[in-house]
Amino acid sequence: MSASTGGTPTRLNHLANETSPYLLQHVHNPVDWYPWGEEALEKARREDKPIFLSIGYAACHWCHVMERESFEDEAIGAYLNAHFVSIKVDREERPDLDDIYMTAVQLMTGQGGWPMSMFLTPDLKPFYGGTYFPPSPRMGMPGFSTILQSIQQAWQERRGDIVTSSDKVAGYIVHSARMAAPDGEPLTEAFIDAAVEQLARSYDKYHGGFGDAPKFPSAPSMSILLRQFHRTGDTNARDIALHTLSAMARGGMYDHVGGGFHRYSVDEEWLVPHFEKMLYDNAQLAPVYLEAYQLTGDPFYRKVAEEIFAYQLREMTDETGGFYSTEDADSEGEEGKFYIWNWDELAAVLGKADASLFAAYYHCEKHGNFTSHESYHEGLNIPHIRRDPARIAEEHGIELEELEQRMAQARQTLYEVRAKRVRPGLDDKILTAWNGMMISALARGHQVLDNSAYLEAAERAADFLLNTLRDDDGGLLRVYRRGVAKGPAFLEDYANLVNALVDLHEASYSRRWLGEANQLAAGMIERFWDAEGAGFFMTHEGHGPLIARQKPTYDGSEPSGNAVAVVALLRLALHTGNGDYRERAVQTMGANLEGLRSHPQGYLKMLEGLDYHLHAPKEIVVVGKPAKDATRALIRTVHASYLPNKAVALVDPADGTADGMASPLLEGKTPVNGQSAAFVCENYACQQPVTESSALAELLKR
Numbered sequence: 001m002s003a004s005t006g007g008t009p010t011r012l013n014h015l016a017n018e019t020s021p022y023l024l025q026h027v028h029n030p031v032d033w034y035p036w037g038e039e040a041l042e043k044a045r046r047e048d049k050p051i052f053l054s055i056g057y058a059a060c061h062w063c064h065v066m067e068r069e070s071f072e073d074e075a076i077g078a079y080l081n082a083h084f085v086s087i088k089v090d091r092e093e094r095p096d097l098d099d100i101y102m103t104a105v106q107l108m109t110g111q112g113g114w115p116m117s118m119f120l121t122p123d124l125k126p127f128y129g130g131t132y133f134p135p136s137p138r139m140g141m142p143g144f145s146t147i148l149q150s151i152q153q154a155w156q157e158r159r160g161d162i163v164t165s166s167d168k169v170a171g172y173i174v175h176s177a178r179m180a181a182p183d184g185e186p187l188t189e190a191f192i193d194a195a196v197e198q199l200a201r202s203y204d205k206y207h208g209g210f211g212d213a214p215k216f217p218s219a220p221s222m223s224i225l226l227r228q229f230h231r232t233g234d235t236n237a238r239d240i241a242l243h244t245l246s247a248m249a250r251g252g253m254y255d256h257v258g259g260g261f262h263r264y265s266v267d268e269e270w271l272v273p274h275f276e277k278m279l280y281d282n283a284q285l286a287p288v289y290l291e292a293y294q295l296t297g298d299p300f301y302r303k304v305a306e307e308i309f310a311y312q313l314r315e316m317t318d319e320t321g322g323f324y325s326t327e328d329a330d331s332e333g334e335e336g337k338f339y340i341w342n343w344d345e346l347a348a349v350l351g352k353a354d355a356s357l358f359a360a361y362y363h364c365e366k367h368g369n370f371t372s373h374e375s376y377h378e379g380l381n382i383p384h385i386r387r388d389p390a391r392i393a394e395e396h397g398i399e400l401e402e403l404e405q406r407m408a409q410a411r412q413t414l415y416e417v418r419a420k421r422v423r424p425g426l427d428d429k430i431l432t433a434w435n436g437m438m439i440s441a442l443a444r445g446h447q448v449l450d451n452s453a454y455l456e457a458a459e460r461a462a463d464f465l466l467n468t469l470r471d472d473d474g475g476l477l478r479v480y481r482r483g484v485a486k487g488p489a490f491l492e493d494y495a496n497l498v499n500a501l502v503d504l505h506e507a508s509y510s511r512r513w514l515g516e517a518n519q520l521a522a523g524m525i526e527r528f529w530d531a532e533g534a535g536f537f538m539t540h541e542g543h544g545p546l547i548a549r550q551k552p553t554y555d556g557s558e559p560s561g562n563a564v565a566v567v568a569l570l571r572l573a574l575h576t577g578n579g580d581y582r583e584r585a586v587q588t589m590g591a592n593l594e595g596l597r598s599h600p601q602g603y604l605k606m607l608e609g610l611d612y613h614l615h616a617p618k619e620i621v622v623v624g625k626p627a628k629d630a631t632r633a634l635i636r637t638v639h640a641s642y643l644p645n646k647a648v649a650l651v652d653p654a655d656g657t658a659d660g661m662a663s664p665l666l667e668g669k670t671p672v673n674g675q676s677a678a679f680v681c682e683n684y685a686c687q688q689p690v691t692e693s694s695a696l697a698e699l700l701k702r
Helices: 038-047 061-071 074-083 095-109 144-157 159-176 190-202 219-232 235-250 279-296 299-315 343-350 352-361 389-395 400-418 432-449 452-468 491-508 511-528 561-576 579-590 593-598 604-614 629-640 693-701
Strands: 051-056 085-090 116-120 126-130 477-481 484-488 618-623 646-651 677-682
Touching (some): 038 085, 051 095, 061 074, 190 219, 190 604, 219 235, 235 279, 279 432, 299 432, 299 452, 389 400, 432 452, 432 477, 491 646, 561 646, 629 677
């Protein structure tokens, strides 16, 4: 996809051989862009020029705006080419660079975002930055042309000031990357309780969610609240989570026609989304809707998870089995145009009767149901649910079942019509970390919903990653697109894939996945562990020159690499009996006590690991032939209830451990009088095995 407009461009800059859709969007700009690499960095050193570093991603709306306004401008391009070395980076390919220089932007301006616009000395130290800059001054923002001229003048006339400033900023970044060694303070439930209290204080009791607009769909928030209810019986924590999950899925931030969640809501009511769709959002949200379904039995939560998976498998899966990264917010130059409907369209497509019913169900109006964005025009509608469907059925004199059937048909009809529109841009690169998240989600979907298609998709994706995204030494690679795998993997890639393989083992019971997870965990420790402190670095030596090796611990839109590593290692330790995994996870949590103490809401994924560590997970082993009805009934019972801390394994009496990957969970587990049986254990100490599903359900409740 190209965001370029106008005639047919002919010139190419140094991005022409890249594979990132985001970088290729800029290949015809008059700016002589370089990818990050030694060629560009050496040019800056040789010519003694400052570096203009622009970081964004393919689905970023304001990245497109800045490209159209500034990077396609001939005069701006000429000025950049004359006085700067311009480097374009896809933040999803290089999260290390994004993390380092976003820290600098936030330090300089108090805020961050994309596109990130940063100016560096040739030795990579940042000295001035911001986010979106219009080409000329507008609404209190300085013009990009003026900024460029001012920086060029300062580079020539006040170099000493720039060097001093950049040294200070770089020093702060290096200092912020450090992680204290564990100080001996005990890891207790108090950190989890504090996070739950913070969430409760910021909870919007009217609309669900936390804080004011914009509102983001924080899956870890709901997960930790549901865990709190399970651990303590705190019904307020449960109700906050369920209210928020319901409000998000009923709002316009959820795609009611095609499934899946958009990035976030620009308003407090979850009505108007920022329309981009991210793999990592949907991969995190599907499991928490499954948890809500396990907890409540409410089919609404099940439906949301199923629709997320349907969207993922239908539209975001590559022929290789890997999963695409994002769908853009924009189509035909307008944000959200693909997703919204005017009244006349609904009537023409659905017919008068069903259009009226659809409008009542999804709160669509003749004059439109939102006006909160400058590019939206009167009369447009975002489907969302505000009223109880049972009440709507009663008002229209039909049964609720008939209403739901007609709405399902209406959604399918609208989907088919929508599919003929110009689609938003697709970022079809395949990222190891994000694929790991979706593999986990699909594996859990198979467990809870007993849908083999989910397991098949998860295993196919895992096979693809393990076979294709590898370097010559067997290490993981970060990104794949259209036949090209490249870029050394980061901590988050290893951690998410290890966690996904544990989920695959627990869903398929194939010890192959446990063996692969074990090997990757060892590689993760070898490449990223801080031997002089505690915790994991984001990068290893293969990532080239950086002013700092960051240790990501604070959750953003994705859980931090260290947090996922903690969860993955604790789970793997239980399956393998490897105490070193557990010790490193505990050391990592101990090194983050300051953050856990001062801002626990920013460490929710790590707190999930702490909950797993403090409260002995149930070790559930089912013994029996996998295809046998009695065995399958026991397995379904295991996954019917909400049990956030558990390890699940299966012993096929005819299988043994021929692959050599034995697990201490399986030791001594045999059928009972020739019947399939289930063992429920804690710390490898087991209660008497049971052969009936009802008896197993009782054991799991204790």
